[in-house]
Amino acid sequence: MKLQWSALALTIVNLALLAFSVSALPPAAAQGKTPVLRGSGLEIVDDQGRVRASITVMPAGTSAAGDRYPETVLFRLITERGRPSAKIGVSEEEAGMSLAGPTGTKDTYVILSAKGTSSSIKIRDESGREQVLKP
DSSP, X not given: OHHHHXXXXXXXXXXXXXXXXXXXXXXXXXXXXXXXXXXXXXXXXXXXXXXXXXEEEEOOEEOTTSOEEOOEEEEEEEOTTSOEEEEEEEOSSEEEEEEEOOTTOSSOEEEEEEETTEEEEEEEOTXXXXXXXXX
């Protein structure tokens, strides 16, 4: 009987301590501005761990053919089958956006481009028909 009363007394003391510690906490509130997320890239993944969107800073360099290309920021949206169907890229020299057809197509796309002082829209379908619009 003495052990039961000791356990009951200990439980009551623990509940009192818990109630006191919870009541002493300040209420949760927003901290104002949230901190900035910084990094050299960002990937959004789905429930299966596949990358579905990414933002990448690609360094400047030179291609195997010797062509120079500038540092570029690239934003990609990727389908569930892994096809980057929407891309937006920007650099000091050029900005553009491309929208590609669904998985299984290779020539269906739209490209909107602004390079230097000129711009264009290129539209192509799977049959090979293409149209380029320039101002």
